[in-house]
Amino acid sequence: MPLGEPAHQDAAQLAQQPDSRFRSLNPGPIPIPAAPSSRSLLDKVSDQTVDLDLTASHQSENGSISTVSSTVSSVESEKAAYEFLAQTPIKSTDKHLVEFSEAMRTVAKALRQVAEGKAAAQAEAAEWKRKYELETAQKQQTRIKDCGTCTDDNLGKMASQLSLEAPASDQTGCCGNHGICSHEVLQDEVPEPNARPSLSMVGRKASFRLSWGCNGNKNGQHKHDFVSFEKGDITTAERSSKQILLKWESRPQTVLFITKPNSNSVRVLCAEMVRWLKEHKNINVFVEPWVSKELLTDDSNHTVQTWDNDDDKKMLHKKVDLIVTLGGDGTVLWAASLFKGPVPPVVAFAMGSLGFMTPFQSEKYRHYLDNVLKGPFSITLRNRLQCHVIRDAAKDELVTEDPILVLNEVTIDRGISSYLTYLECYCDSSFVTCVQGDGLIISTTSGSTAYSLAAGGSMVHPQVPGILFTPICPHSLSFRPLILPEYVTLRIQVPYNSRGHAWASFDGKDRKQLAPGDALICSISPWPVPTACLVDSTTDFLRSIHEGLHWNLRKTQSLDGPRD
Ligand SMILES: NC(=O)c1ccc[n+]([C@@H]2O[C@H](COP(=O)([O-])OP(=O)(O)OC[C@H]3O[C@@H](n4cnc5c(N)ncnc54)[C@H](O)[C@@H]3O)[C@@H](O)[C@H]2O)c1
Numbered sequence: 001m002p003l004g005e006p007a008h009q010d011a012a013q014l015a016q017q018p019d020s021r022f023r024s025l026n027p028g029p030i031p032i033p034a035a036p037s038s039r040s041l042l043d044k045v046s047d048q049t050v051d052l053d054l055t056a057s058h059q060s061e062n063g064s065i066s067t068v069s070s071t072v073s074s075v076e077s078e079k080a081a082y083e084f085l086a087q088t089p090i091k092s093t094d095k096h097l098v099e100f101s102e103a104m105r106t107v108a109k110a111l112r113q114v115a116e117g118k119a120a121a122q123a124e125a126a127e128w129k130r131k132y133e134l135e136t137a138q139k140q141q142t143r144i145k146d147c148g149t150c151t152d153d154n155l156g157k158m159a160s161q162l163s164l165e166a167p168a169s170d171q172t173g174c175c176g177n178h179g180i181c182s183h184e185v186l187q188d189e190v191p192e193p194n195a196r197p198s199l200s201m202v203g204r205k206a207s208f209r210l211s212w213g214c215n216g217n218k219n220g221q222h223k224h225d226f227v228s229f230e231k232g233d234i235t236t237a238e239r240s241s242k243q244i245l246l247k248w249e250s251r252p253q254t255v256l257f258i259t260k261p262n263s264n265s266v267r268v269l270c271a272e273m274v275r276w277l278k279e280h281k282n283i284n285v286f287v288e289p290w291v292s293k294e295l296l297t298d299d300s301n302h303t304v305q306t307w308d309n310d311d312d313k314k315m316l317h318k319k320v321d322l323i324v325t326l327g328g329d330g331t332v333l334w335a336a337s338l339f340k341g342p343v344p345p346v347v348a349f350a351m352g353s354l355g356f357m358t359p360f361q362s363e364k365y366r367h368y369l370d371n372v373l374k375g376p377f378s379i380t381l382r383n384r385l386q387c388h389v390i391r392d393a394a395k396d397e398l399v400t401e402d403p404i405l406v407l408n409e410v411t412i413d414r415g416i417s418s419y420l421t422y423l424e425c426y427c428d429s430s431f432v433t434c435v436q437g438d439g440l441i442i443s444t445t446s447g448s449t450a451y452s453l454a455a456g457g458s459m460v461h462p463q464v465p466g467i468l469f470t471p472i473c474p475h476s477l478s479f480r481p482l483i484l485p486e487y488v489t490l491r492i493q494v495p496y497n498s499r500g501h502a503w504a505s506f507d508g509k510d511r512k513q514l515a516p517g518d519a520l521i522c523s524i525s526p527w528p529v530p531t532a533c534l535v536d537s538t539t540d541f542l543r544s545i546h547e548g549l550h551w552n553l554r555k556t557q558s559l560d561g562p563r564d
């Protein structure tokens with residue numbers, strides 16, 4: 001009751017200091033007029049209360065400010081009492097009048113309480129009225145036998161059909177393929193025999209349907225796992241991101257090795273692993289062309305396969321069952337970059353300094369590879385970003401360079417230019433912001449622990465579906481990083497009035513210059529990278545930030561010292 005408090009305090013203070021107050025009100029010997037009767041004073045105060053109560057009643061129906069207006073009413077009532085006392089010079093010695101003023105204060109207080117009680121009751125009545133109207137509307141809906149013509153995948157149109165149009169009586173196959181109709185669930189609801197009368201009067205809830213725009217794909221079935229319409233109430237049916245298990249349905253036969261260059265320990269281990277896989281597991285081994293040459297020096301590995309041209313490389317995913325990487329995170333990025341489409345599962349052995357995506361220890365490779373080849377094993381499905389550069393110089397907007405897939409991020413920065421990068425950013429058709437600074441990182445959640453983290457972005461579990469939007473050294477105080485949903489398309493435009501060019505780099509490689517007028521379009525690719533987990537996605541993620549970053553490492557405070 002913020003408005004009521006000051007007046008209340010005044011009244012309390014005045015009540016505690018009657019003498020000083022009366023002194024200030026009665027500085028000299030002024031003739032005392034006849035005191036009004038208590039009846040007329042009560043009438044005066046009550047009239048004001050009634051007027052203000054009308055306001056209270058009106059406002060309580062519209063919202064929660066009824067308490068405020070009832071306070072105004074009480075304040076006014078009390079004020080009226082004090083005004084009367086102020087206009088009525090009293091000698092502090094006049095016992096009767098002092099008693100009378102005390103009585104008036106009590107009356108004002110009582111009136112305030114009545115006003116407050118009345119306003120609260122009116123608010124409650126309004127709430128009941130609202131509930132009654134809602135129930136009436138629901139009863140009306142129960143006469144509607146089904147959800148009618150749910151044929152359009154436009155949610156707005158469908159909502160208007162449900163609320164405004166009389167539905168068709170045909171109950172079969174009403175919803176098509178593009179969403180879920182709650183009616184299918186509601187229909188099965190059998191009324192409980194001992195249902196309380198008040199509940200049974202409410203009747204069935206209105207039918208509805210949810211639908212998703214599926215980027216041209218009319219079948220929204222893939223989303224159905226996430227939401228349930230049990231009894232017409234929207235609830236998340238299952239966790240949308242459960243641990244994914246990979247179980248072989250036939251024996252894996254071919255393994256591709258991707259190894260970090262210029263590392264002797266990697267070269268030695270690679271040769272050993274290849275031999276073991278061929279001799280003990282009867283596995284075909286693919287390696288990159290340059291590795292094949294290295295392994296040729298070792299007689300036992302001369303039977304490894306490789307590819308000669310890009311066409312063969314493009315077909316790798318058709319031949320390879322499993323990818324083994326030996327190196328750090330950069331080697332996983334490299335392995336992913338070889339696949340422009342589907343990627344076979346990756347088993348990443350840690351042979352770098354950090355290893356956020358490389359959970360397997362190379363010393364125990366026999367144990368791990370044995371388990372993976374047998375299956376089942378947990379995987380993390382790591383989203384990739386699909387990036388298109390659109391040149392302003394290109395005559396046709398559809399003529400773009402080949403898309404580039406990134407597992408970590410695409411960075412748009414100022415390169416060697418010393419000017420501020422100036423970029424206009426759009427998310428679907430909405431303007432996001434202008435970047436003025438060193439640049440911008442558009443990152444996957446897997447990349448959230450890489451460059452984006454260094455630029456102040458949040459760390460995000462790799463299985464969270466999202467796109468990180470992280471500025472690099474923005475020249476403004478309020479540019480905080482964003483995380484956007486995974487279904488959006490981002491457009492980063494170098495405006496014509498930009499002073500310089502911008503540079504895009506993809507997982508820290510392949511820099512491309514963006515001239516004023518050029519744009520970069522990014523969206524989540526349909527081809528994620530499945531990486532095998534040591535334990536599961538969450539345990540592996542937490543281990544990597546604890547061990548790799550020493551996240552929130554602090555000595556525990558000792559018990560000795562001050563306590564509660
Ligand atoms: N300031 C920075 O932190 C910075 C600057 C440039 C590039 N990078 C990152 O380097 C990546 C390229 O890696 P590289 O190995 O080819 O280059 P690199 O050899 O320069 O290694 C960069 C470091 O980033 C680590 N890293 C890579 N991916 C990671 C991930 N997903 N999570 C946590 N750490 C990760 C690597 O382990 C390595 O220590 C880029 O995608 C970018 O994210 C970071």
Ligand SMILES: Nc1ncnc2c1ncn2[C@@H]1O[C@H](COP(=O)(O)OP(=O)(O)OP(=O)(O)O)[C@@H](O)[C@H]1O
Nearest residue numbers: 258259260261327328329330331334352353354355
């Ligand atoms: N097969 C490959 N061919 C060419 N380049 C590769 C290959 N594998 C890895 N690289 C590159 O080598 C660089 C270093 O690799 P990686 O990050 O795996 O090792 P690291 O730097 O020793 O490990 P860490 O990053 O954990 O310190 C990366 O930039 C990566 O792109």
